[in-house]
Amino acid sequence: MTLQSIPFDNDRINSDESEGAFNEFIEDQLSDLIEGILTDGDLTEFGERGSDLIVELDDIQPPSFVYGDDGRGGGSGGSGPGSGGGKMSFSLPFDKLMELIAERLELPDLKKEGRGKIKQVSYTFKTFGQLGIILDKKRTFKRVLKTSIATGSYQPQEGIYELQFRRRDRRYKLPQRVERPKYKAVVFYMGDISYSTYGERLELEKRLVKFIHNWLDYNYGPKAVEHRFFVHDSEAYEVMPEDFYRVANAGGTRASIVFDLVARIAVNEYDPTTTNFYGFYFGDGELFADDAKEIVTIVEEQMVPIFNRLGVVEVQPSRSSHLNTKISNRFRRDKIVRLGELKHKKDTIEVIKKLFGERN
Incomplete structure (x- = not known):
């Protein structure tokens, strides 16, 4: 789709104003793009689902920029890219395109609640027990240390460092089923x-x-x-x-x-x-x-x-x-x-x- 540029006068734009003016210029061009889509009913402008849309503007003359507060010294009076019958292209995010179309068509936001279909099942080790296959060494050691201190077999202040491993102190990792909504x-x-x-x-x-x-x-x-x-x-x-x-x-x-x-x-x-x-x-x-x-x-x-x-x-x-x-x-x-x-x-x-x- 070829877009016609919005005419700008030839006055130079100070650098403090240039960003806002150029953004307005791009917004106007996008407005023309959306208007063309809606008027013609041509939705072929969409790229692949969720991907950015590359917008190319033909025969445009963006405002020229100068630098410095008063527009003197070191300024560049030349036109930006695309001037003199050239082209300018930029990437339009998919979400931005859909947002602009939704605003123009006054489409409401859809419901976002709901967890959805359970498609993915995984197992995580969030619980621990005295029976199992995978021994949790860290948790087992902590239990053994607490038991040894309580029974007096571990008294470092007395130079006694004996740790007593008991069956009931062992802790095993137990897999827990987790259903994740996809x-x-x-x-x-x-x-x-x-x-x-x-x-x-x-x-x-x-x-x-x-x-x-x-x-x-x-x-x-x-x-x-x-x-x-x-x-x-x-x-x-x-x-x-x-x-x-x-x-x-x-x-x-x-x-x-x-x-x-x-x-x-x-x-x-x-x-x-x-x-x-x-x-x-x-x-x-x-x-x-x-x-x-x-x-x-x-x-x-x-x-x-x-x-x-x-x-x-x-x-x-x-x-x-x-x-x-x-x-x-x-x-x-x-x-x-x-x-x-x-x-x-x-x-x-x-x-x-x-x-x-x-x-x-």
Whole structure:
């Protein structure tokens, strides 16, 4: 993306003022960058998840700097880097980019409570006993010394240095099981592969999933979120993230099975009382009436009680698409269930607002 510079007059800026002026200049350029992303709905500016974004500014002329309190002597009147039609590039931290976008879209902070799924089990030696395998020599010696002093066998003032080792004085290290929570949140991405997921439709879906991925990582921390991907046609199954968009279309569809699968996994593999659940479904919305009705039942009875957010997005729906219509009849003003319709790239930002924005 090429950014136009904000014009500066040619007046020199004293060194005492230069830092603030240059920071304002950069902030204005970043504002233009964010505005371009939101206006075009183009989220391809994101780098790899959690990495810095390299921003390159073309044809800019930053303010020139002079040194000294009065701008005389030893000052440099030359323009800074990038002047005269040059380029300037700088690194924009991932968190800063997400913060700017969140502020512009007025997205709220997400819940950060919850210990999450127990994934890692380790053993630490925090307790000690009279029986075991690993002898704690330091603790054993202390016990022996105390016993020897109490029985009078150890009297250094009398020149008696005898230590009596008794079985009951031995102390062994006992392993204690420690369960460490690995994830504070888990995100389930669900995709319908029975419809034509290619071309523009695929790009729209990938762009939105990428933002969701980044947004949740930004809120919880990239190492605190587990992202899991599921697809369905006439059956539902989990796939690797890189295969979410590569599964061949099989024909025939039944979406309720993927909702049911995710709901069961949430309860069986996680602790619903301590885990933040997010679910997002993507499809064209063309389902049998009884299938849509079953989805509403699963969402209401199994998912809404434990999920932080559940989004259903119809991607380039046809006139016969009716999944969101069925769901909205039951969850029109629900704070957890959010619906979106993604027809064009420019709809991406509006869908993001619907998925994550505040609802009064």
